[in-house]
């Protein structure tokens with residue numbers, strides 16, 4: 254017996270079990286007058302209604318999409334979902350001209366969220382994250398990656414990973430949560446002027462303690478944070494401990510983060526506002542997903558990452574929000590799409606691939622989510638509209654009518 258049948262749909266989806274690279278990113282399958290049949294949370298059939306297998310509709314929920322667009326659920330593959338406190342003062346300082354890195358270097362920025370997070374209970378961190386998850390679900394997000402990185406000592410990092418684990422294993426969850434250990438987010442105040450001491454603590458204590466408690470290891474590879482040699486040491490230790498790798502790379506200055514991500518076989522390198530041409534070429538060659546975060550460039554008033562150069566080099570580009578309490582306090586999928594189209598030269602089709610199949614690849618899940626195909630999990634979005642081009646055109650506004658996670662309606666408007 255089928256659990257969910259959607260009739261009269263306009264299916265719009267990338268196709269495949271691996272990231273779409275270069276000009277493949279603009280190729281979407283578009284099926285008008287379509288039916289989707291879901292059984293036990295898995296897509297069983299998708300195609301023209303005339304080709305659908307005859308099925309009993311008893312005990313199935315049947316949705317008439319009335320011609321509306323159905324997309325794969327969006328995957329937000331880079332967020333800092335768990336954090337204590339807020340930093341509105343910092344926003345004002347930045348608007349008055351102070352730089353993000355200057356605020357960080359005088360003990361604000363990431364360290365101020367570390368101070369707040371260390372004092373927060375795991376239960377409170379979870380409750381706060383749930384509020385943001387509800388907003389994400391309304392915008393069609395069905396998988397979110399969540400990083401630790403505001404603990405920066407063993408106990409507090411493990412508390413953050415525990416919060417992520419509890420969200421990820423909640424049987425009533427509205428979306429899937431992918432866990433990333435970001436103990437290398439900054440050098441904490443206890444180790445000021447002693448980066449080597451903190452790197453040693455990470456290698457000898459924190460990485461072994463986090464082993465098996467997160468799927469990915471991430472690092473802020475940046476001038477005056479973790480530079481290339483320290484990053485390489487940490488990434489090697491994390492890879493040896495069984496983590497898959499991600500990097501915050503070339504965000505503020507051109508440092509060679511993209512090259513290092515390629516050398517280390519990272520799954521993704523993220524930000525890349527100041528990536529070198531050689532870094533772009535290496536990422537394309539080694540199949541490292543370029544996760545671009547336009548809301549951060551927008552919020553920091555920095556130039557946008559060179560999406561077109563990546564795509565023209567044959568790389569796979571993903572888009573994500575970078576929701577965090579500092580550099581980018583926004584989880585807006587609609588604005589991400591609009592900025593990518595307006596300022597980064599991406600087509601609507603490319604932004605859809607970047608937020609679905611390529612974002613799935615950025616969390617190493619392209620074989621199970623990210624497209625509407627038989628065998629994949631039924632994570633689906635129904636738009637209010639019958640034309641997917643409404644997404645960037647309705648600038649910054651939510652086009653999602655219904656979100657379906659694992660075959661279950663988790664949001665409807």
Ligand SMILES: N=CN[C@@H](CCC(=O)O)C(=O)O
Nearest residue numbers: 363473501575577578579580
């Ligand atoms: N740049 C480093 N990390 C985060 C910001 C963290 C913060 O400011 O709290 C980012 O991805 O933008």
Ligand SMILES: [Zn+2]
Nearest residue numbers: 331333501575
């Ligand atoms: Zn980040």
